[in-house]
Amino acid sequence: MKKIGFLSFGHWAKHPAYQTRSASDTLLQSIDLAVAAEAIGLDGAYFRVHHFAAQLASPFPLLSAIGAKTSTIEIGTGVIDMRYENPLYMVEDAGAADLISQGRLQLGISRGSPEQVIDGWRYFGYEPAEGESDADMGRRKALEFLDKLRGIGFAQPNPNPMFPNPPGLLRLEPYSEGLRERIWWGAASNATAVWAAENGMYLQSSTLKFDESGKPFHIQQAEQIRLYKEAWKKAGHQREPRVSVSRSIFAIVNEQDHRYFGQEANRRDQIGMIEPGRNAIFGRSYAAEPDQLIKELAADEAIQEADTLLLTIPNTLGVDYNIHVLSSILEYVAPGLGWR
Template sequence: MKAFGFLSFGHYSLNGHPSGKETLKQALELSQAADELGVNGAYFRVHHFAPQNASPMPLLGAIAATTEHIEVGTGVIDMRYENPLYLAEEAAALDQLADGRVALGVSRGSPEPAERGWEAFGYTGSTDPRGADIAREHYKKFLKAVRGEAMAKAASAGEQYPQLYRPGTELPVLPYSPGLDRRIWWGAATHASAEQAAREGVNLMSSTLVLEATGQSLSELQAEQIKRYRAAWKEAGHDWTPRVSVSRSVFPVVSERDRQIFGFGESKDSIGMIDGTTGTFGRTYVDEPDKLIEQLLDDEAVQAADTLMLTIPNQAGVEINQSILANFAEHVAPALGWKPAQAGPVEGYPVQ
């Protein structure tokens, strides 16, 4: 592990505390505190028709504008609900303002409360009850746009732009932010989708569950997923080294208050259903730092990845979550090979 960040699901209450406004402002405050700690990334889940964070760009923009080093991103944007070219424009503009600190996780997304909710956003025609075909179509177009490929052709010269383009010239969406395409992650829930992400030349983001249930632990399943991803990447012949992240719920116990808040003792992985599919869900790590270090060093997937995302209970407020990050940074992360954040794009992903 070289980097760690926090992953917030952005839960809020419709009838009490925290409100949506409080959740956004607390996310900003926590990100600023994390930046001072040297935490490498602040990442946010994106959901629709639910009391959780939705459109991420305003929040990511506020964080980028008030921090210096921390990477800002998502885990993940549901591409069923996105205009891919507009998202590419937003991402590029934010990346330029943030000096290359944007890292967006995208995917088909998890189940949402609305039935075929993407249709309410104007994206119709899916023949898949889960909208996977629309998500894939949007993702492919988004990736092409981020990479600067042509998306339209210039019209005949008009009054407003009489000499800007020769008619028929192929046009990319603008702005274009070089290097951003190397900071796009695919949120893979299966081995097959991880291998597909490798072939397409994007980073791998593996969450706290995998849609595989073989009797193996989540760590073993994710380690296999990462192995297959890297083999497919090598076979594809890409000329750069990708990043791989995994997510874990980790709560260091360094005080009696920590013990009272988070409890104590070892949990286990579990098998459950999500989106009509059986999956393996990860355990929660709660222990004293030396025990956590041993457990995480034994976690095959954590050791195979270069980035660890700590899922945080955002509803607990800034102070508690800041203490989780601070305790992890001080007592656990150094033993795992952590490199604190520095200004500019993450090491290995230079803006070209």
Template sequence: MKRLGFLSFGHWSPAVGSPVPTAAEGLLQSIDLAVAAEEAGVDGAYFRVHHFARQQSSPFPLLAAIAARTSRIEIGTGVIDMRYENPLYMAEEAAATDLISGGRLQLGISRGSPEPALNGAAAFGYRPGEGETDADMARRHTTVFRRAITGAGMVPADPNHMQGGHTGMLPVEPVSPGLPERIWWGAGSRATAVWTAEQGMNLMSSTLLIEDTGVPFDQLQAEQIHLFHEAWQKAGHAHAPRVSVSRSVMPVVDDEDRRYFGLRGQTDQHDQVGMLDGTRSRFGKSYIGEPDKIAAALAADRAVQAADTVLLTVPNYLGVDYNAKLLGNMVQHVAPAAGWR
């Protein structure tokens, strides 16, 4: 059985006629979509996190609100940019959200993606140390965060505190059991996937890899997943790993779908190769068309078959009603035909 989730980029726009005209609508519709997704049988609701943009920027209030409105669906991120995070405060927020959800939080974190801000993390007060890169700083923050969510002591107790009697190291509170095994790293390369496995984090791989060997995207990503599993086994971690991949999938079943995606379905059917941050990168193709044809293509996608979780990147800018219909079509038509359920 394969888990099926959605990944929302959280866009909102004040443009005339926009179904998501304000930040408030973006948040409230995200909650409604998660509720509708759970009712449709979808397994996960995940959200991108971007700063200095009209998108979701503070995930924990949103995830806690979804947790309070749902009972089964996994809730998560894909991904939080760890350059921006205070690791101890994030540990408190993550644990509280996980407790509210009853242990359903699946937290995707990483170095982050290209952003509109120049030195955005520095504006938040975080700068790499001497000899560090931005990626080094993100990993350093991650190390502190992951230690904190285990309940480890993080700061010496003050023996002169008015309540007195405390000695040793104090943990941040609350602590949510099981959360350390539900941390995912967004890896954009095969080498980073190996590092992810060595650290004992789950692997989250998107529709973009910051490398290109000339083979189709799904084959390159399947190799990334294989190397992750090899490294995990070699590291000897006690718990089983999970792997997710993202895909842009648009079933075309009625005139509304054809109006939005019919033309794109005729042109956007191949991988793309380009430069990103000075690195030759490969972007995965979209899956657009009739449900049976999409199902057959997904069944032949090597990385999709190697992953236990598939995250569908939904066009949230089209509004909650359209996206609820899209997810319903995936559950009813595409997933069974692809052999996922």
């Protein structure tokens, strides 16, 4: 059994082939998509966060709206760039969204990746401390976020407050019990996957990672996951770890599918660069008729290691077509792999 969710980048543009031509289209369709995905039995609705782009950037209003309109599906991000965040304000936003969804938030965070503008976090008012890189700053903010999610008081109360205070130091409100244990870290390297385990975060591994061995992507990712699980066990956490991987997977079951994704068949891993001087490996897409797709996915070691699979979707093609894409995986592919 495997949890299966979708991951939306939330693109929009004034393009004649797009069903999402504005931010409003994308936000409202994202809510509709999550509701429809829950109805067909999908386990998760996840959203990418990108700043300075025609994509989703402020996740908590969207997650709260989805939480209010659904009842069982997990809702989350993949991932929030912590370089841009105020950790304390984020604790309040996340707590509210989790309470609205009655404890279904699965929040993916990360130190960040290349963005649309140079050092975009500076425009948000943030600077690394002396001797600190922007990646260090992202990890530091993540640890502060995790600490404040524990709900332990840390702020000295005013002796003459507007409203009566409980005794002792004050915590941030609203506090959502258990949310601290549902934070995921988007790791692009083996070392940061181990760091995530040591700090009690679940692991999100996407369709790219730093090339650390020259091996095929799915093998490198599987090795990363195994290192994470070993580090989790060594850290002595009392709950089971969770791991998600993202994939672009399309079951070609009609002419429309073939028209959209037939060219994705037989794609291979690619080598690129997401950081100066450091190669990254990008995982292939999968597109084929169901029987062939089952054979190819059965050989993907990282998918086998993960308990959660996030299907990246073409959100620009509208809610109905994306539900068709997701339904096709659930109906024609998942049973053949023992996922359902």
